Structure formats: structure tokens, C-alpha cells
Amino acid sequence: MKLTKMSRVFTWGAVLLMLQMAGTEPALRTPHDKAGVFADLSAQEIKAVHSFLRNRTELGLQPSKKVTMAKNSVFLIELLLPKKKHVLNFLDKGGKSPVREARAIIFFGAQEHPNITEFAVGPLPLPYYIRELSPRPGHHLSWSSRPISAAEYDLLFHMLRRAITPLHQFFLDTTGFSFLDCDARCLTFTDVAPRGVESGQRRSWLIVQRYVEGYFLHPTGLEILVDHGSTDDQDWRVEKLWYNGKFYDSPEELAQKYANGEVDTVVLGDPLPESTEQPPLFSSYKRRGEFPMPINVSGPHIVQPNGPRYKLEGHTVIYGGWSFSYCLRTSSGLQIFNVLFGGERIAYEVSVQEAVALYGGHTPAGMQTKYIDVGWGLGSVTHELAPGIDCPETATFLDAFHYYDSDGPVRYPHALCLFEMPTGVPLRRHFNSNFKGGFNFYAGLKGYVLVLRTTSTVYNYDYIWDFIFYPNGVMETKMHATGYVHATFYTPEGLRHGTRLQTHLLGNIHTHLVHYRVDMDVAGTKNSFQTLKTKLENITNPWSPSHSVVQPTLEQTQYSRERQASFRFGQTLPKYLLFSSPQKNCWEHRRSYRLQIHSMAEQVLPPGCPEERAVTWARYPLAVTKYRESERYSSSLYNQNDPWDPPVVFEEFLQNNENIEEEDLVAWVTVGFLHIPHSEDIPNTATPGNSVGFLIRPFNFFPEDPSLASRDTVIVWPRNKDGHNHVQRWVPEDRDCLRPPPFRYNGTYKPV
Ligand SMILES: *[C@@H]1O[C@H](CO)[C@@H](O)[C@H](O)[C@H]1NC(C)=O
Ligand SMILES: *[C@@H]1O[C@H](CO)[C@@H](O)[C@H](O)[C@H]1NC(C)=O
Ligand SMILES: *[C@@H]1O[C@H](CO)[C@@H](O)[C@H](O)[C@H]1NC(C)=O
Ligand SMILES: *[C@@H]1O[C@H](CO)[C@@H](O)[C@H](O)[C@H]1NC(C)=O
Ligand SMILES: *[C@@H]1O[C@H](CO)[C@@H](O)[C@H](O)[C@H]1NC(C)=O
Ligand SMILES: [Cu+2]
Numbered sequence: 001m002k003l004t005k006m007s008r009v010f011t012w013g014a015v016l017l018m019l020q021m022a023g024t025e026p027a028l029r030t031p032h033d034k035a036g037v038f039a040d041l042s043a044q045e046i047k048a049v050h051s052f053l054r055n056r057t058e059l060g061l062q063p064s065k066k067v068t069m070a071k072n073s074v075f076l077i078e079l080l081l082p083k084k085k086h087v088l089n090f091l092d093k094g095g096k097s098p099v100r101e102a103r104a105i106i107f108f109g110a111q112e113h114p115n116i117t118e119f120a121v122g123p124l125p126l127p128y129y130i131r132e133l134s135p136r137p138g139h140h141l142s143w144s145s146r147p148i149s150a151a152e153y154d155l156l157f158h159m160l161r162r163a164i165t166p167l168h169q170f171f172l173d174t175t176g177f178s179f180l181d182c183d184a185r186c187l188t189f190t191d192v193a194p195r196g197v198e199s200g201q202r203r204s205w206l207i208v209q210r211y212v213e214g215y216f217l218h219p220t221g222l223e224i225l226v227d228h229g230s231t232d233d234q235d236w237r238v239e240k241l242w243y244n245g246k247f248y249d250s251p252e253e254l255a256q257k258y259a260n261g262e263v264d265t266v267v268l269g270d271p272l273p274e275s276t277e278q279p280p281l282f283s284s285y286k287r288r289g290e291f292p293m294p295i296n297v298s299g300p301h302i303v304q305p306n307g308p309r310y311k312l313e314g315h316t317v318i319y320g321g322w323s324f325s326y327c328l329r330t331s332s333g334l335q336i337f338n339v340l341f342g343g344e345r346i347a348y349e350v351s352v353q354e355a356v357a358l359y360g361g362h363t364p365a366g367m368q369t370k371y372i373d374v375g376w377g378l379g380s381v382t383h384e385l386a387p388g389i390d391c392p393e394t395a396t397f398l399d400a401f402h403y404y405d406s407d408g409p410v411r412y413p414h415a416l417c418l419f420e421m422p423t424g425v426p427l428r429r430h431f432n433s434n435f436k437g438g439f440n441f442y443a444g445l446k447g448y449v450l451v452l453r454t455t456s457t458v459y460n461y462d463y464i465w466d467f468i469f470y471p472n473g474v475m476e477t478k479m480h481a482t483g484y485v486h487a488t489f490y491t492p493e494g495l496r497h498g499t500r501l502q503t504h505l506l507g508n509i510h511t512h513l514v515h516y517r518v519d520m521d522v523a524g525t526k527n528s529f530q531t532l533k534t535k536l537e538n539i540t541n542p543w544s545p546s547h548s549v550v551q552p553t554l555e556q557t558q559y560s561r562e563r564q565a566s567f568r569f570g571q572t573l574p575k576y577l578l579f580s581s582p583q584k585n586c587w588e589h590r591r592s593y594r595l596q597i598h599s600m601a602e603q604v605l606p607p608g609c610p611e612e613r614a615v616t617w618a619r620y621p622l623a624v625t626k627y628r629e630s631e632r633y634s635s636s637l638y639n640q641n642d643p644w645d646p647p648v649v650f651e652e653f654l655q656n657n658e659n660i661e662e663e664d665l666v667a668w669v670t671v672g673f674l675h676i677p678h679s680e681d682i683p684n685t686a687t688p689g690n691s692v693g694f695l696i697r698p699f700n701f702f703p704e705d706p707s708l709a710s711r712d713t714v715i716v717w718p719r720n721k722d723g724h725n726h727v728q729r730w731v732p733e734d735r736d737c738l739r740p741p742p743f744r745y746n747g748t749y750k751p752v
Pocket of ligand 2: 418
């Protein structure tokens, strides 16, 4: 068995954990060293892959940070998951450990026909081979589809500063800010995507903004279209400008017309407060205003008088009946694998696939924006979580290593957190009244959940990603949206596409959609999909035949093909979506798990419209497919910048319309919401009401509620002979409190 350096370390660490656990009940689970097959690449592994690739002189690799497009460089290195059948053979049947491999993406820019090529590099930890990974048959990755890099931004910024020098005076007059010699009053830009109107283009609209706190909310009224498709940045050109409702062909034209007094200008006031007495910038978090009842002391905390009640062994989490392994995939984000409850597998994988935001607007940048965030490094922008704010102080904070547009692993400190918290609502409770002013018993199960959380800050927006585990075998995923809205310059025409939020600011309408992959393995891989709904019947009342009874009956539908189990938006989704094992419970019902979706999503783009090809998964709140190795991801790094001819088209997963009865099934779930910005989105979109997700819940899977095993139950029996109520509990009552550690936040993320 090949063990990586890291897993040896884990093994050793785990021995200590096991010793500490001595005396607690052993749980049925996959041994932690086995779950290492899912572990993200360690910093050492990333370094080994990088060094191995750099040693292959024929690749002609240069540093990512070298400021040119005409270079070959390694853009991304992450774990390449082994095939499911190999992993199951290893986990369940004692087969050999699958070879550990990395996925490495190389941008070959230093050649006449530049290309992007993906490779498998292995075996880890000491790689000696490289194998090309082909995209889907008949497709090749267009050069223009690659994500934008820091070097490209550098070049764009320099090119822009050069190209718009004629506008220096115009900027100073209209905004008081500039691109040249600007110090505290600088301009910046936000680029939008897709970058053009058809495959092969790389033409980006840039929104020029004043670089102040919360600059996303400070558009100046100027938007600039730049063609940066060439690998030679000397060829890059400003193609067009839009200023306050009118188009111009060049910076010179706008500058000339401005000098001639032919431009309808909007002179922006100074955004910066002159003194500390003035109210702070509207886009700032600085406190202002007063509540009727001011609160000036700190609030409640979570305490864990007995330390955490979950265990972390390597990348595997064990909590009550639960065990699962997590992965923070650099390209797409949070994934969990091998999800077991009570020793039985419920799901093989639950993972974030994509997050998009599709906009409308009156300005070119507003109407052009269709953000497909995997193309912006969705899984890599996992910045530091603050204890007590982003997660409870008691959480376990975990670092992540990403290699994304860098030259080595970068440590993202406290990228993930894991914590148990009281939900504030009982999991179950009952007051059993005696209807005579007393009770026969009171019983309740305290509500606790385990949460695994990370965030992605994609420029202006912050997504909070949660996986939540309940003691009764229910698992939930949730995405909260927060951060700055994507906003454009206010013009009266813009009101058709959004809300005025400030003097010169329009919050553009958009829809957030998130795609999840849920590889259900309900007590084994052979599952079927069925739905339950109700149908009314009208029968003669058997005990009063002159009357009729109208009542619901159960209607069960069994789905045999992928197409049949692909539910379009607009179509009513049955309320009970069940993934069933052929096994029956003791009452002869199939042991099942139910999928319950919490979403306000709708169809946004009509099927077949140009950019929709990149997000065909967004046609379906739910699609059920048969497991295929070639269908592990519904999106890619490249869908954003070539949405017209993307390498991954979800719709193709359904084309073969495979049989889905007694097969290994995957549920693909789209959740989301329409966001019409409103004044309270200033300074930031708030999380309440802006969360979507789904649950998987046991349905005839266990003989009874499995949370009966929880020792957090409390039962109260009424006064006995000595006049006291008897309180029955299974864990001792706590009276102590522990103080949380002092607040700390570092905020740096660095190569290691
Ligand atoms: C790359 O080459 C260097 C110098 O020859 C060597 O020390 C290193 O082990 C090589 N790395 C890999 C992964 O082959
Ligand atoms: C991409 O470029 C590499 C390096 O020059 C080359 O080996 C490979 O054949 C190219 N791939 C395609 C599909 O053109
Ligand atoms: C906090 O607020 C309370 C009630 O308004 C007030 O009595 C108290 O003096 C305040 N304390 C401080 C430190 O400002
Ligand atoms: C139920 O059936 C009875 C007898 O046919 C009919 O009179 C009645 O209108 C029906 N009720 C409904 C709600 O359809
Ligand atoms: C942040 O952490 C780094 C080490 O990772 C340290 O060098 C630096 O001083 C820390 N900064 C702050 C503000 O704590
Ligand atoms: Cu939004």
C-alpha cells in the first residue's frame, strides 16, 4: 500500500486521537487512513508536482508571475480524484489503494497556436509520469476560454493607463480621481464576463470605478471595451467606450468631444468625508445611526465545556452517527465524500459544482454580465474566517492549500471551519398534558448540529457554503450570499433593469444559481428514483352512503430513464423525491432518502440562447442521471470565458437517456434566487433571506428516529413522593463556562 508522506503523518496523529478516545464507544466507520484517498493535495505534494513539471524541459515552463501572455506556465494543480469503482473496491472490499494523482493545467502561451492542456501527474508523493487528460470527445479547449491571470490583469492595467492618458483631464474634472499620479484618489476597474459575443473572443468590458472603500459601488459612468485576445499585449486595443449613455470609438474621440464641450458630463461629488465628524462613505462598514435601544456590550457565545464532541482524523470528520471526508477543490469548491450514518453509506459525494449570477442592465457592462464563478477561481478564494463572526469561536479552523495562478502552494489560513452549535430549537419535544393543570411527562431532545463551512469571495461577492449534519440522519447544504452587489452607473433608463441605490449608482437585477452534485448511495450503489405525491379521490362515504368523501390518496411514480427524471423549471416538481435502495425496512417499505429542495430559482435564460450553453444545468431544478466517470463535473474553469462552446455541457449527460432503475444514481440540484437590489443592500447584501440549499432526509431508512441514540435527551417526570420532579438525563448537566480565546485575525495568505 502506497502511503503519502502526509497520510503517514495523519496515521501517527490519529493514533494519538485513538488513544484519547479510549473509553468512548467505537463507531462503525471507514478508517481515517483509508479516507486519505479523498484528501486534497498537501503543500508537499503540490510542490512535488510543480517541481516534476518544471524539470520537464520540453514543457518550457516559466513562472506564472512573469508578466507576459506568451509563456508556458502551470495555472492550476489539484487532486485528480480516483475512479469511484477503485475507491469503493479499496474502502469496502479491501482492494488496493488507488494511485494518487494530481490534475495540472498548463497554459502553452509561448507558441504560434497557444493552447491549454490538462495533465494527470502521478503517482504521488513522488511523481514520475505525466498523462494528457482529454476534454470531451471532439472538443478542444480554446485558448480564449482560459481564466484570467494576475499577469493578464497587470498587463491590462498598464495598457489601459497608456490608452486613456488623453482622458486624464476628463477624469480629474468629472471624478476628482485619475489613473496617473493619483495617490489616495485613484481610479480602478472591474471587468465583466463573458468577454465578447462569440467563441474565440476575449473582449472585456471594464467598469471604471473610484478606488475607495467598497469601490464596487463607485462607478464613474465610464465603461471601456478592451480586446485582449492576442498573446502579444502590444496588440491589445481599446475598442469602444461608453460614457453616461453614449458610445465613443476611442479615448481620443471622447477626450476631443469633451474638450469641445460636446459630452454630457456628470460631475461626481467627493466621496471621501473631509473630517471624522462627517458621516462615513456609504459603501463603508463603519457604524452610523442609532437603535432605539443601543446595545453596548458583547453578545452571547457558544461554549463547549467539555471540548468538541466531534473528531477530526485527517480529512475525515466523525460526529455522533456521522462520518464523512471533506475536500476543498481549488477549481470548484467544497466537496464531501463517503458520507456515512450509523456505519451505512448514504452518499458517495455531495459537492458544489458552480455558482452563477446572470444580470440585466442598460450600460454595456450591465447587459453583458453573466458571471460563471468557477471561471474566477470559485474554490480558491477561500479567505480567512473570523472566529466569533464567520464561525463560532469554538470552531476548529482548518487551513487550505491552493495552487491557482501561482508558482507554488499558497496557504489559505482558516479557510474552513468545523463546529457544533445549538440550533436554539429542539430536535424533538413534547409536553404531555394531563389536562388537569399538570403533565404526565415532558421530553425533549436538545437541538445540535455539526457545520462544515467555507466561503468564496469572488471579487465583490461572498458566498458562504455550509454542510450541516443533524443527529437524526438529516444532512443539509446551504449557500448564503453576501458582500457587495455588482452595480453600474445610474441613468434613468437603467431603472428598467434595477434599483437606484445612490446618486450615481444602480443595483442591477440578477439571478443567483448554484449547482450541486449529489451522488446518492442509499445503503449501496444500486438505487432507484421515485416520487410520491397526492391525488384526490371522491368516494361514497362508507358509513353514510348518501354523502361523499373527498380525500387524498398516495400516488407513486417510478422513473426508468434519465430524461424522465430531468425536471424543467416551470414543471411542478413532485414534493417527495426519493432515492431508494432495493432493501426494505421492517414494514416492507423501500429504505430511502428524500431530497428536499429550498430554492426560489426559475429559468433565467431561454434554452438555446447563445451563452446558455455554458449553464444548461440551470434548466433543471433536479436531474437524475446514472453515474459515469466522464460526468463528474457539470461545469469547468472554461465555461465562463467560452460560454458559446464550453468543454462541459451538462445537457449532454442526459442525451443517452440511460436507464436509472437499480443503478448508481446521481442527483444534480439547482437552487437559487432572483436578487432585485434594494437600498438595504448598501453597504452589503445581508444573509437573512438570501440562502438556498437542500436537505437529504431519511425516509423509511431507519426503523425509527435514529436520534434516539443521542444522549442529549432530557425527560422530566412529575413530582414523586418527595415532591420533586424527576429529571432523567444521559449526560451530566453543565454548570461551568469556558471563556473563548481572544479574537485574532491575520488576513494574509502566502506561498509556502
Ligand atoms: C527536479 O530536479 C531537481 C534538480 O535536478 C531535483 O532535485 C528534484 O528532485 C526534481 N524533482 C522531481 C519531482 O523530479
Ligand atoms: C498544445 O501545445 C503543446 C505544447 O506545444 C503540444 O504538445 C500539444 O500537442 C498542443 N495540443 C494541441 C491540442 O494542439
Ligand atoms: C451602555 O448602555 C447603557 C444603557 O443605555 C448605559 O446605561 C451605559 O452607561 C452604557 N455603557 C457604556 C460603557 O457606554
Ligand atoms: C364527489 O362525487 C359526488 C357524487 O358523484 C358529487 O356529487 C360531488 O360533487 C363530488 N365532489 C367533488 C368535490 O368532486
Ligand atoms: C500573520 O501571519 C504571518 C505568518 O503567517 C506573520 O508573519 C504576520 O506577522 C501575521 N500578521 C499579523 C498582523 O498578525
Ligand atoms: Cu445578488
